[in-house]
Each structure stands twice: as C-alpha cells, then as structure tokens.
Amino acid sequence: MKNTFNILATIILVLSLSATVCAEGWDVPASVKKKQNPYELTKRNISSGKKIFQTTCKSCHGDPGKGNMLPLQPPPTDLGSQNFLVQTDGEIFHKIRTGKGAMPTFEKTLSDESKWMVIAYLRSLDKMKREAVVTKAVVNPEVTDVKIDIDVDSEHKKLIAELTGLKKDGKRVGLEGIELSFLVKRAFGQLDISGEEAYTNEKGQLIVQFPTDLPGDREGQANLLVKITDEDNYGPIEEKRVVSIAVPTNPKNILSERAMWGTRANAPIWIIATYVLGVIGIWGVIFLILFQLFQLSKMRVKSK
Amino acid sequence: MTQKTSDKSRRNFLKSFGVTVGAAGVVSSFSLLGAAKAAAKEPEEMVNLLTADGQLVQVDKNQLRPTVTEPLNELQKRGREGIAGKSFVMVIDLSKCRNARKCMDACQNHHQLRADQHHINVLQMQDSEHTAPYFMPKPCQHCDNPPCTKVCPVDATFKRQDGIVLIDNERCIGCRFCIAACPYSARIFQWTEPKDSEKYKDLTYNIEANVPQKKGTVSKCLFSADRLREDKLPSCVSSCPNGVYYFGDRNEDAVTNGTTGVTVRFSKLIEENAGYTLMKELGTKPRVYYLPPKDRAFKFNGDLLNEENLH
Incomplete structure (x- = not known):
C-alpha cells in the first residue's frame, strides 16, 4: 500500500514538474502575440520564404508535414502541422527570433523581412487560412521534353518566353502558372529582371519588360538566361540567348585623358611645360653665370 | 612611356x-642535358x-x-594596364556590418599581412556625441581623383583604366609621400621584414596582389586585382558572412553581393538607400560607396570587445 502510494506520488510529482516545464516553454509577450504578418501571402513572398526555409530551417525541422525532422530530444516541431500553425504570426515570429534550447536565435541571422517571409510560407500550408493565398490551383497535363522559347520585341524592349511541353498524344502545350527567372549576365553574377509575379499565363507565355536603361556592350548586346525558378517543377530547364536591346555603352578609358593624377605622360600639358621651362630656366642661369665667369678669367689673361 | x-x-x-x-x-x-636525352628513349x-x-x-x-611561372615583366605590364572596359565599384552596407572581421582575415591571408597590418579595417564610428555608433569597414577608396598618385616621385603608385589604384613595390622607394597625401589613411608601410618573407622569397612578385610584400615599401588595398582577372570577387567581399559588401562594374550598372550572390542595379541601390562616399568635400571621387546604418540587422552594443559584436 505504502509502495503504491510512493509510486503514485512520484508519478504525480514528475507529471506536475513536466507540466510546469511545458507551460514555461515560450514566454511570448502579449504585444508580440498580436502582431500580424505585414507581408501578404503572394506567390513571390511564399516562394522566397520557401527558399529561406530550405536553407535555414529544413536541416532540423525537415519538410513541413512530412515528419522527417532530425531525431533530437525533444524532437523539433513539424512546422507544417496544424498544432503548430494554430499560433498567431506574432508567436511564431517571437520563437524564430529568440530561440530556446536547441532552437537557435535568428534575431541577427535573419532580417525581420526574411522571418516574415518564412511565416508567409508556413501560413500558406495552413489548412485553416488557405483561402488567403492569392493563387489558383493550376493543373498542367503531364508532359515531357519541356522547353523554353524566347522571342524578343526589340521595339518595345520586351521579352516573350514560352514554356511548352510535349503531351503524351504528341501535342505541344503551354504550361501555366510556372515561375520563370529572367537573368542578365553581369561581371560577377546574374541580374534578375523578371519583376514581380513572373508566372506563365494559360498559353505558357510570360512577357517581361527589359529595363530600358540597362547598359549592354558596345553594340547593346547582353547575355540573357531564362530558366524555371523552382527546379522541383520540371528539373533544371534553361535557355540562353544574346539579345541586342540593351543600351549600347562605350566604356570610357580614364587613362585617355590628361589629369592631375595621371603619371608622367598623362600629366596636364601646363604642368609638363612649366616643369621643363623651369628646369631649362634654372640651368640656363647657372650656365650663364659660369660662362660669364669664364669670360672674366679670359679678360684677365688678355689684360696681362 | x-x-x-x-x-x-x-x-x-x-x-x-x-x-x-x-x-x-x-x-x-x-x-x-645529354643524360636526360638518353633517358628519354626508354620510359x-x-x-x-x-x-x-x-x-x-x-x-x-x-x-x-617545371611549371612555367609568368615572367615578372608580363605581370607588371598587364598590372599597369588593368582590365579594359571595366570600372569597378564597391558598395558597403553599414546596416549589415557587425564587426565579424572576416574580411580583414581574408585580406591579410591574401596579401601576406600580419594581424596588425590592414588593407581593410573595421572601425567603430560615432559621428557625434548623441548619434548612434556603428561599424564601418574601410578599404582604399580607389579615388577617381587620387591624391596619392599625384605626389609619388617615382611613378610607383598609379591608376589603371579599370579605376583601381595600385602600387608597384618594385619601384617604390619608401618615401611615404602617398601615406601623407591619402585622406583616408588607406596605406600602410612595411617597417620590418614582412610576414613569411622567408617562405615566399622565391615567389615572382605580383603587382596585382602586392605579394610577396617588400620591406621598406608602401602597401595598400588593391580590390584583389588578381582575383578580378579571374572573374572572382575580392577576398573581403566573398568572405563576409553578413552580406555587407556589394562589388561590381559601374559600366554594367550592376553590383553583386559577396554573401548572398544576389546581383542588383548599382544606381538603384545607391539611389534607394541614400548611398554616399567618404569625405566628398575633398573632391577625391571615391569608388567605394556606403549605405547608411539604418534598420540594422543587429543591435549595437557600443563596445568593440563585447562578445556579441565579435562574431
């Protein structure tokens, strides 16, 4: 009897202790709790949130809803589960920011904007709030041999990309609702000119305005690369093209002009002239004096 | 000439x-040679x-x-001319810098400098008593109107067509006029035998990296001109963990962030973030632009030695 009582007491003690630990869990201030995600659940915000999630969160939490998190103790939360998503935006934000235990703080490693993007991505998985996402579910037919064709409208500086795939019956159809990236090659990277909402329309087409003031080479050429942004869709598909709609630029060689900072031959003419005249003048005076002295000594010889 | x-x-x-x-x-x-020829007959x-x-x-x-090393004359020649058609610029986002000092480490490794010698230095700034302190990395500004090249008596420091200001340690006589002329204190002098001088004594001198360093001459930031030749970003830019640096070609109007690899329009970046240059009133026309420390990615503790600020 005493034994049973002891065991019971221990169990109750342990339970109550663990309960308090859990309750202590996250101390989210009420003001933070009320915070709403200032960024809308647009496709772009969600996809940028997904990118951040995959580089910073996935290593521990795994894919949302898949339950493939790291086997830690306590286990990392499945961030796609409804148990997690019942929280307010502010609560999730606070947890990302402060961290606790094995969960590191992202206060400094992620900007506030990035944190909200991640929340936007998680929220897009939320079954309760899904209608908030401004996307339309598009089902493309199953296709093979997916490719991108690029057409250039030189007059209006517009780029028209067409994303098509081969259906099973041999028909080529446009693929709708796929995000494309338009990248222009620069010295150290690719400049993204796709703009917001770069998704193909129902014909599989996407029209992008090429920046009217973007410099190209002497002939106005630039290397363009169009690719599917998310490789999960159809794998790495891209198309390269040299377009001649950039602004022709003739790089100025700064050494072709004379300047104060120019070394030697590049110095301004007045400096070179002043210097040379100065040297000639001073040496001239010295030689003149020496010459006169020489003449003087000659005169003395004569007078003897 | x-x-x-x-x-x-x-x-x-x-x-x-x-x-x-x-x-x-x-x-x-x-x-x-004869012996080698004889041996060549049978592998x-x-x-x-x-x-x-x-x-x-x-x-x-x-x-x-033995591998053919590029001859000194060739290195000097191309180092003096620079890369045609380029106009390099750097943008430093002060709101991201939190004194990780990785740029300094990478730079000192690249240019064989000791820990106390800086081509780039992260400074703690406070503009006046009631303003917020911030960290500011300061490399050579590679001015378009450089005061340093004007005063060099031996043509050792010069500006190239891609805008980079370099120094030729083979010509430098160590007069230090350029150090006195530089308003940004970007130049250092090798007072003693440089670090690892024994180890690198047989290395061909590379004017685009200032290595090996020479005792009794001046050295300074070079925008890693040797790396730019291979289309790589400068050492400091690519080693920054916090996305502080952007580097690119002004002729292309694009700069690339060394941490995230994101490329943005140079003119837009400067315009939208109120970019500025240091000591504009001197008319030196720097090629290093700063974005003000607004909306910081970190909390400044105002203490250089504080743990929080050191990583």
Missing part, C-alpha cells in the same frame, strides 16, 4: 648580370599525378617539366 623607363631599372641590370652568370651554368649543364619510371580537375594520371618521369 612608363614601360620604357622601367626597362632601364635595376631589374634590367640584374637581368644582364643574370645572363652572364647563367651562361656559365648552361655550359656545365650540357652534360646533364623508365611512371609517376602518379593528380590533375587540377581531380583525376589521377600516370606520366613518364622524363616528360616532367
């Missing part, structure tokens, strides 16, 4: 001196070598030759 005069330098003298000494060596090596020993792309290959030992 400059090239002509530099041909008459002490290096030329050394070269002719070397030819005389070398001639003696050639005579004595004839017998060695005697194969050696395993690892190629640059990671493949293991077998090579006849007789076919091995």
Whole structure:
C-alpha cells in the first residue's frame, strides 16, 4: 500500500514538474502575440520564404508535414502541422527570433523581412487560412521534353518566353502558372529582371519588360538566361540567348585623358611645360653665370 | 612611356648580370642535358599525378617539366594596364556590418599581412556625441581623383583604366609621400621584414596582389586585382558572412553581393538607400560607396570587445 502510494506520488510529482516545464516553454509577450504578418501571402513572398526555409530551417525541422525532422530530444516541431500553425504570426515570429534550447536565435541571422517571409510560407500550408493565398490551383497535363522559347520585341524592349511541353498524344502545350527567372549576365553574377509575379499565363507565355536603361556592350548586346525558378517543377530547364536591346555603352578609358593624377605622360600639358621651362630656366642661369665667369678669367689673361 | 623607363631599372641590370652568370651554368649543364636525352628513349619510371580537375594520371618521369611561372615583366605590364572596359565599384552596407572581421582575415591571408597590418579595417564610428555608433569597414577608396598618385616621385603608385589604384613595390622607394597625401589613411608601410618573407622569397612578385610584400615599401588595398582577372570577387567581399559588401562594374550598372550572390542595379541601390562616399568635400571621387546604418540587422552594443559584436 505504502509502495503504491510512493509510486503514485512520484508519478504525480514528475507529471506536475513536466507540466510546469511545458507551460514555461515560450514566454511570448502579449504585444508580440498580436502582431500580424505585414507581408501578404503572394506567390513571390511564399516562394522566397520557401527558399529561406530550405536553407535555414529544413536541416532540423525537415519538410513541413512530412515528419522527417532530425531525431533530437525533444524532437523539433513539424512546422507544417496544424498544432503548430494554430499560433498567431506574432508567436511564431517571437520563437524564430529568440530561440530556446536547441532552437537557435535568428534575431541577427535573419532580417525581420526574411522571418516574415518564412511565416508567409508556413501560413500558406495552413489548412485553416488557405483561402488567403492569392493563387489558383493550376493543373498542367503531364508532359515531357519541356522547353523554353524566347522571342524578343526589340521595339518595345520586351521579352516573350514560352514554356511548352510535349503531351503524351504528341501535342505541344503551354504550361501555366510556372515561375520563370529572367537573368542578365553581369561581371560577377546574374541580374534578375523578371519583376514581380513572373508566372506563365494559360498559353505558357510570360512577357517581361527589359529595363530600358540597362547598359549592354558596345553594340547593346547582353547575355540573357531564362530558366524555371523552382527546379522541383520540371528539373533544371534553361535557355540562353544574346539579345541586342540593351543600351549600347562605350566604356570610357580614364587613362585617355590628361589629369592631375595621371603619371608622367598623362600629366596636364601646363604642368609638363612649366616643369621643363623651369628646369631649362634654372640651368640656363647657372650656365650663364659660369660662362660669364669664364669670360672674366679670359679678360684677365688678355689684360696681362 | 612608363614601360620604357622601367626597362632601364635595376631589374634590367640584374637581368644582364643574370645572363652572364647563367651562361656559365648552361655550359656545365650540357652534360646533364645529354643524360636526360638518353633517358628519354626508354620510359623508365611512371609517376602518379593528380590533375587540377581531380583525376589521377600516370606520366613518364622524363616528360616532367617545371611549371612555367609568368615572367615578372608580363605581370607588371598587364598590372599597369588593368582590365579594359571595366570600372569597378564597391558598395558597403553599414546596416549589415557587425564587426565579424572576416574580411580583414581574408585580406591579410591574401596579401601576406600580419594581424596588425590592414588593407581593410573595421572601425567603430560615432559621428557625434548623441548619434548612434556603428561599424564601418574601410578599404582604399580607389579615388577617381587620387591624391596619392599625384605626389609619388617615382611613378610607383598609379591608376589603371579599370579605376583601381595600385602600387608597384618594385619601384617604390619608401618615401611615404602617398601615406601623407591619402585622406583616408588607406596605406600602410612595411617597417620590418614582412610576414613569411622567408617562405615566399622565391615567389615572382605580383603587382596585382602586392605579394610577396617588400620591406621598406608602401602597401595598400588593391580590390584583389588578381582575383578580378579571374572573374572572382575580392577576398573581403566573398568572405563576409553578413552580406555587407556589394562589388561590381559601374559600366554594367550592376553590383553583386559577396554573401548572398544576389546581383542588383548599382544606381538603384545607391539611389534607394541614400548611398554616399567618404569625405566628398575633398573632391577625391571615391569608388567605394556606403549605405547608411539604418534598420540594422543587429543591435549595437557600443563596445568593440563585447562578445556579441565579435562574431
């Protein structure tokens, strides 16, 4: 009897202790709790949130809803589960920011904007709030041999990309609702000119305005690369093209002009002239004096 | 013009001196050469070598030759001319810097500098008593109107066509006029034997990296001109963990962030974030632009030695 009582007491003690630990869990201030995600659940915000999630969160939490998190103790939360998503935006934000235990703080490693993007991505998985996402579910037919064709409208500086795939019956159809990236090659990277909402329309087409003031080479050429942004869709598909709609630029060689900072031959003419005249003048005076002295000594010889 | 005069330098003298000494060596090596030729007939020993792309290959030992290092004259010539058609600029986002000092480490590694010598230095700034302190990395500003090249008496420091200001340690006489002229204190002087000078004494001097460093000469930030030739970002830019640096070509109107690899329009970045240059009133026209420390990615503790600020 005493034994049973002891065991019971221990169990109750342990339970109550663990309960308090859990309750202590996250101390989210009420003001933070009320915070709403200032960024809308647009496709772009969600996809940028997904990118951040995959580089910073996935290593521990795994894919949302898949339950493939790291086997830690306590286990990392499945961030796609409804148990997690019942929280307010502010609560999730606070947890990302402060961290606790094995969960590191992202206060400094992620900007506030990035944190909200991640929340936007998680929220897009939320079954309760899904209608908030401004996307339309598009089902493309199953296709093979997916490719991108690029057409250039030189007059209006517009780029028209067409994303098509081969259906099973041999028909080529446009693929709708796929995000494309338009990248222009620069010295150290690719400049993204796709703009917001770069998704193909129902014909599989996407029209992008090429920046009217973007410099190209002497002939106005630039290397363009169009690719599917998310490789999960159809794998790495891209198309390269040299377009001649950039602004022709003739790089100025700064050494072709004379300047104060120019070394030697590049110095301004007045400096070179002043210097040379100065040297000639001073040496001239010295030689003149020496010459006169020489003449003087000659005169003395004569007078003897 | 400059090239002509530099041909008459002490290096030329050394070269002719070397030819005389070398001639003696050639005579004595004839017998060695003969032996090598004889050996070439029958492949005697194969050696395993690892190629640059990671493949293991077998090579006849007789076919091995020492690698050809680029001759000094060629390096000097291309280093003086610069990369045609480029106009390099750097943008430093002060709101991201939190004194990780990785840029300084990478720079000191690249240019064989000791820990107390800085081509780039992260400074703690406070503009006046009631303003917020912030961290500011300060490399050479590579001015478009550089005061330093104006005062050099021996044509050792100069500006190239891609906008980079370099210094030729082979010409430098150590007068330090340029150090006095630079308003940004971007230059350092090698007072003592440089770090690892013994180790690198046989290395061909590279004007685009200032290595090996030379005692009694001036050294400064070079925008990693040797890396730019290979389309790589400067050491400091690519080593920053916090996305502080953007680097690119002004002619292309694009700069690339060294941490995230994101490329943005240079003009837009400067315009939208109120970019500025240091000591604009001096008319030096720097090529390093700063974005003000607004909306910080971190909390400034105002203490350089504080743990929070050191990583």
